Amino acid sequence: MKTLMLGNEAVARGLYEAGCCFVSSYPGTPSTEITECAAKYEELYAEWAPNEKVALEAAFGASLTGKRSFCAMKHVGLNVAADPLFTISYTGVNAGLVICVADDAGMHSSQNEQDSRHYARAAKLPMLEPADSAEALAFVKLAYELSEKYDTTVLIKMCTRVSHSQSVVETDERMLPEQKKYEKNPAKYIMMPAYAKKRHPEVEARTKALTDWAETAPVNRIEEGSDRSFGILTSSTCYQYVKEAFGDTYPVFKLGMIWPMPEQKIKDFAAGVDKLIVVEELDGFIETHCKNLGLSVSGKDLFSNIGELSQNTVKEKLGKKAPAGVTIKEDIPARPPVMCAGCPHRSIFYVLKKLNLTVLGDIGCYTLGAVPPLSAIDTTVCMGASVSGLHGFVKAGGEETAGKTVAVIGDSTFIHSGVTGLINIAYNESNSTVIILDNSITGMTGHQQNPTTGYNLKGDPCTKIDLESLCHAVGIKRVRVVDPYDMETCQSVIKEELAAKEPSVIISRRPCALLKYVKHPGPICSDPEKCKGCKACMSIGCPAISMADGKAKIDATLCVGCGVCEQLCKFDALGAVNKGGTDK
């Protein structure tokens, strides 16, 4: 049956059809829906792991026991999972093991735009790169065949435009491969030096065998063109841009497997065209390979290694005219993402700013605390870096720094990799104050459960980690819980913990305002008679509040009635409808 599927949904369908039995992932845009969709198939066991390293190691364990297994992550997640990645390259697999990594060129929702293809080369693992949903599905099935035939973990590299584009796929039935058994094999699975030394040559031989396969593999295909002045070597979404721009004009070599790449086939293609052009996003990965083969090639001399490409870019950089549109002669104000109305993070950041603290931030919705008017965050690096960074900041900065600096980290991010930083704070005794913004969900990626929520990926109740006990257990004696909507208490607790001469954790606890089970009192209104136009309520950056004719105005379609702005109004102009306001 033909159906429209997101690239991510098609990966999940591929897992189902390939007889995959075990999926363990950590959410991250643009990879999240793969695991969410996989969880909808009853036949697959799927879970959210606390982080990507745990997910990959769990998937490796499942492969060892004889079940086809999988994990998905965003590009930066593969950094977290890199430790097991490089060594399971040596051990190989039992049943097939596939890792899907989704890059985010253009940084739609990421802190960097690293090119994950380098990992395939560095870890000596094959990597497939689909260009649409149909290929995503087919490549997952191919990945399991390659994984078992060549005794290797296989990487599938997605990107935002493949992950988050729907295109037409034809589905098939689920086929369960022959069941494999676990057999003890120390020389293959125990990577201590004596055994690992013997495995490394096997890895090199495997890459050689896969290079041979790549020479004739149908996924590396050449599409003929009428004009041989250019020959274009490309892959992934760039293939689509090239075909959109030029149709069948130039010969196109589309790589489905990005590592290892064929050698003779590329040389032959280059020999048949006047000029070899590589069209690829981010780094010149394919181009470098061509140069290593001694070929004369154009690539990053034409195309930027920053951001995404498009059909127009491809046309323009190859000297052809691209279509253009009309622009309005007007300054169009930007519309950056904002914290939602009622977001429990907003008031905490207001307090932190008011206290003029240095705030080491982390990865999640709360990164939005960095933008005006709150402007309350000083750093954002990677998952967990707020907590470990704070330790170094106050340890090296001394007592004066300790009283003026905090870390903020979400519940899911804290479990992902904040807890190890907290252990360091306790163990090496820095006078750090960590604020856990516990909104009882993984928010930014679209509401995924995590070990602190009490529910698993399938939505079933499960063991819930108690954050207070966890903090106590690692050696933090001072653990306080506050309601972020109560700003006065928040302020006094933060002051007390900063003044204390030992490490502390403040848990700011209130569920995400967008969670369905959260009941709100409903919109408040403003009283123009009482409003003096002082704009105190504007300092929290709530999208529901604006100024009209010098008075505060509440947008009733957005306001949920959290009451935070009411606490800022000295003139009692903001409040519930029954307080006598006049806004609609």
Add this chain to the structure above:
Amino acid sequence: MMETKSIMIVGVGGQGTLLASKLLGRLLLSRGYDVKVSEVHGMSQRGGSVVTYVRWGDRVYSPIIDKGQADCILSFELLEAARYTEYLKPDGRIIVNSQQINPMPVIAGTASYPENLVEKLGALGIHVDALDALALAEKAGSSKAVNLVLMGRLAKHFDFTKEEWMDAIEHSVPPKFLELNKKAFDLGQSA
């Protein structure tokens, strides 16, 4: 061979643009076209400017719409229509909800919301079809039905039958809100 057609759906994160593209994609697929629908998830959904691309034809390659390529822009908000005109073909059409949602720089007072945008759009030589979709959605029973009002308006430019639209709506919205959404669609089409 049929040339690829492109509709760009733009709006503010949380306005329901994804439902509109889902509905349209389903409808076009049922007509036997090759279809691609491209979305951006994650951070931009938090009240930011959001864009969805819908493309169809005999063979669609790129999942995205580039400058000067859109046959139509369906805009859920006025400022967003102005932001993306560059993506429209010179003879393209903009269907725009005249509702204004202030972005944070305007709320914070560091920028101002441009005035008379509907007239300024019209002066570009493109086709502009502006309607107050929020008022019509409220008339249908909920401010959240803006997306179906706009789908109704868009339907005027397609040759799909009423039955085909209704079938696509039934498959894309929860049963509880079906009547409300159908009403919103009708209001958009007849307004």
